[in-house]
């Protein structure tokens with residue numbers, strides 16, 4: 001028999017000792033191992049994200065923050081905070097666009113993967129955090145999270161019964177998924193709300209998911225740009241689930257924030273002026289015009305990333321209405 005992979009062996013030992021474990025524990029362990037041990041992005045990796053497709057994505061997010069900050073009266077002490085910054089590409093592009101508008105905030109990156117912290121350090125001078133708890137209390141927060149919430153663990157239920165993962169020659173779930181919740185996501189929205197209420201600012205959440213209360217199984221695995229079985233090779237492929245924007249929005253509102261969207265990513269990027277930005281990039285580099293157009297279409301077309309991906313803004317009371325919604 002071949003040697004089990006290190007995480008697989010640990011999960012099997014835990015299940016042998018304790019019995020089947022919640023889906024959320026399986027997903028949390030698998031993703032912690034996955035992100036800690038590789039850079040998963042791009043053609044060579046397992047999947048590609050919007051900031052890796054085009055600089056336009058991060059730039060328009062930077063423009064969005066700069067516009068909000070200007071209309072809030074240009075508070076000096078504002079900070080840029082990003083959850084799960086991946087390679088740091090979005091931060092680099094957003095900060096460049098923000099500098100163009102006179103905004104150069106200190107950068108606080110919330111990232112648990114040592115491998116990805118190294119990649120981010122090559123692109124942006126920053127301070128790193130395991131969670132929002134250590135991000136400084138002073139000054140308004142300009143917070144962004146792209147494809148972060150989809151990686152957080154979900155719980156799955158059949159009726160009231162929580163589904164578990166056991167091992168019997170292979171990992172398997174013990175029932176049919178009827179509903180999902182993500183307490184880890186709701187906890188982060190709660191923390192964010194407390195900080196935005198105390199310090200001012202806004203958060204932009206971009207991810208794939210639904211804006212109606214969801215039903216059914218959305219847990220998926222991606223490996224080498226193709227869907228895979230989430231119960232195979234834990235820790236060696238990316239696990240994610242649809243983000244329940246409805247639930248996140250309700251939690252944010254209940255905590256006192258104003259919620260805008262979710263808007264379809266394509267609608268939001270068009271409202272933010274992606275066509276103009278694409279035209280000006282193409283004019284500056286005519287030999288890249290076809291690639292720039294292809295990237296814009298991939299980010300905005302409803303049958304590509306334009307509809308399934310959504311943008312939602314959480315805004316502190318007293319801050320201006322955000323653009324694009």
Ligand code: SAH
Nearest residue numbers: 035049084085086110111112113146147151
């Ligand atoms: N935003 C990037 C990367 C998305 S992948 C992009 O769009 O390209 C998910 C990111 O979240 C990775 O950087 C991963 O290491 C990080 N991550 C996953 N779970 C995390 C957690 N619980 N706390 C902090 N970061 C986490």
